[in-house]
Amino acid sequence: MELFLKGDRCYTDKCALKRRNYPPGQHGQGRSKTSDYGVQLREKQKVKRMYGLLEKQFRGYFERADRMKGVTGTNLLGLLERRLDNVVYRLGFASSRAESRQLVSHGHFTLNGRKATIPSIQVKAGDRIELREKSQKVAQINESLDAVVRRGVPQWLELERDAFKGAVKALPAREDITTPIQEQLIVELYSK
Incomplete structure (x- = not known):
């Protein structure tokens, strides 16, 4: 499955998954049966890698989501989407979440007027x-902002491209998260 970790390459025909949709190696095209646990673990690992988290961090997010009112899986996705590095990626300032994480940690952004490095x-x-202001001339950021048209900005965010600003209009709802994630499998895995 495409996780869009490598930036623009997965939007073109050069994406490896579009050319060969099976695992590499001699036994890649063989039949494989995956257990229920294997399916749940795969889903958790997929989400962890998409958002660039370690196991301990992801577990902490799950426990926070479990303590919140409402559906645990939806709460988990909401917490992950509201991370600053993810919001920077969604606004189009970076071409991948890893790049946005680096831009945030290097101090290129302010949150409500204060420098944010976490x-x-x-x-x-x-x-x-x-x-x-001193980061507005970085070529990498400007290229990503030009390419945001292909990806689009979610409904819960607002981007002022010319002013290099973005705003959070509302908290993300489950319908706003378009990535194919089955959060129920993650809840079942951690509930064992």
């Missing part, structure tokens, strides 16, 4: 994310 900060509705 990628895991949880944004709230009404927060403003701005690119710092």
